[in-house]
Amino acid sequence: MTGRVLAVANQKGGVGKTTTAISLGAALAALEKRVLLVDCDPQGNATRGVGAEAESPTLYDVLSGGVALDEAIRPTSFPNLSVVCSNRELVGVEVEFVRLGGWETRLSKAIRGSVTPFDVVLLDCPPSLGHLTVSALVAADGVLVPLQCEYFALEGISELLNTIRRVQSGSNPRLGIAGILLTMYDERTNLSKEVANEVRQYFAGKVFEIVIPRNIRLAEAPSHGMPILEYDIKSRGAEAYLAAARELLGRSS
Numbered sequence: 001m002t003g004r005v006l007a008v009a010n011q012k013g014g015v016g017k018t019t020t021a022i023s024l025g026a027a028l029a030a031l032e033k034r035v036l037l038v039d040c041d042p043q044g045n046a047t048r049g050v051g052a053e054a055e056s057p058t059l060y061d062v063l064s065g066g067v068a069l070d071e072a073i074r075p076t077s078f079p080n081l082s083v084v085c086s087n088r089e090l091v092g093v094e095v096e097f098v099r100l101g102g103w104e105t106r107l108s109k110a111i112r113g114s115v116t117p118f119d120v121v122l123l124d125c126p127p128s129l130g131h132l133t134v135s136a137l138v139a140a141d142g143v144l145v146p147l148q149c150e151y152f153a154l155e156g157i158s159e160l161l162n163t164i165r166r167v168q169s170g171s172n173p174r175l176g177i178a179g180i181l182l183t184m185y186d187e188r189t190n191l192s193k194e195v196a197n198e199v200r201q202y203f204a205g206k207v208f209e210i211v212i213p214r215n216i217r218l219a220e221a222p223s224h225g226m227p228i229l230e231y232d233i234k235s236r237g238a239e240a241y242l243a244a245a246r247e248l249l250g251r252s253s
Contacts, residue, residue, distance in 0.1 A: 002111055003034075003119040004252060006178050007140035012156050013127035015148040016183035018045045019218055019228075021124035023237070024144075026227030027245035029080035033119040036073065039086035040107075040136050041126040047085040050076045051225030054087035062110050063093055063135075069110040078230050082118075094131050103131065104171055108139035129163050137167045142178030144248075147199060149185045149192040149211070154202065177206050179251060181244060185211040210243040 008021040018041070025037045039046040039059060047054050057072040062084070072084045097103040111121060122144075123136040137143065143164060147153050168175050180203050186192045200207050212218075218237035221228045228238045 002114055002117075002121055004142070005111060005121040005123065005140045006142050006144050007123040007125055007133075007136040008144045008146065009123075009125040009133055009136065009160065010145050010147065010157075011127055011129045011133070011160055012148075015153075016146045016212065016218075017127065018049060018124055019222070020144070020146045020181060020183065020212070020241075021046055021122050022049045022222070023218070023228045023241040024245055024248070025081055025120075025122050026078050026229040027238075027241040028120050028248070029078055030229055030242065031245055031249065033080065033249075034117060035081050036084065036116075036118040036121045037076075037081065038084045038107075038111075038121060038123045040090075040123050040132050042086060042088050042090040042132075043126070044085065044087045045222065046124040047083065047087070048225060049222040050078065050081065050083050050227060052076060052083050052085050054085040058089065059084050059086045060089040060092060063090075063097065063106050065106075069114045070116050073114075073116055078227055081227070082116075090132070093135075098131055104135050104138050107135040108172075111139050129159060134163070134167065137164060137175060138171045140172070141174055142176050144178045145180045146183045146212075147180050149182050149195045151191070151195065153195050153199065177203075179248065180207045182207065182211040184214050186214050208244055208247050210240055210247055212240045212244065213237065215240075 025035045029035045057067040061067045062072050073082050125133045125136045215237035217232045217235035221231040
C-alpha cells in the first residue's frame with residue numbers, strides 16, 4: 001500500500017534538491033508519517049546522505065526486473081524513514097532500458113506493486129530531464145520543485161514545466177505541481193528577496209510560504225550521513241524543513 005508519491009525535481013544542479021528530499025523526508029517522518037526515500041540519481045547522494053550503503057539490491061536491480069521494490073527497501077537510523085539506494089549502476093538505465101517498450105513505466109509499476117505501507121514516497125531525481133527523471137514523473141502524483149533564491153533561478157524552469165506537461169498529456173494525467181520550495185534564502189540580501197517576490201508572482205499559489213535559509217548545518221549534515229533533523233534538530237535548517245513538511249501536509253489535506 002503506497003501513499004502519495006512526490007518527485008523532487010529540478011534539472012538545474014546545486015539548488016538543494018537532494019538536501020530537500022532527505023530533509024523533508026526526515027521532517028515528515030518526525031511528524032509520524034511513514035516515508036520512503038527513493039534515490040533515482042546514479043550519483044547516490046541521497047543514499048549517502050542518510051548513511052546507507054549502496055549494496056544490492058538497489059534501484060537498478062528493481063528497474064531491471066531482478067527484485068521487487070519491497071526487497072530493496074532498507075531502514076535508516078532515523079525512525080519512520082526508509083530508503084531505496086542507488087549507485088553508478090543506475091547509469092545503465094539510460095542505455096539499457098530505453099530500447100525496451102514501456103521503460104518509462106517500470107518505476108511506477110514497482111511502486112504501485114509494493115505492499116510495504118508508506119504515507120509518502122519521495123523520488124530524488126537527478127539534475128537532468130533524462131530517462132530517470134521522466135520515469136519518476138510518470139510514477140509521481142506531484143512534483144516538488146526546489147528553487148534557489150538567486151538570479152537565473154527561473155532559467156530552465158520552463159523546460160521542466162514543458163516536460164511535466166508532456167508527461168501529463170501522455171503517461172500520467174494525474175501529475176501536478178505539488179509546490180515550489182525556495183531554497184538557499186539569505187534574508188540579509190536584497191537579491192534573495194527580489195527573486196522570492198518574482199517567483200511568487202510567476203507561480204502564484206504554487207510557492208511554499210516557508211523558505212529554506214542558507215544554513216551551514218544543512219551543508220554539513222550529508223557528510224555525516226545524517227538528515228538535518230538527526231544532525232542538529234535545533235538548527236534553522238531543521239526548523240525550516242519541519243515547517244515545510246507541515247505546510248506540505250496542509251496542502252495535500
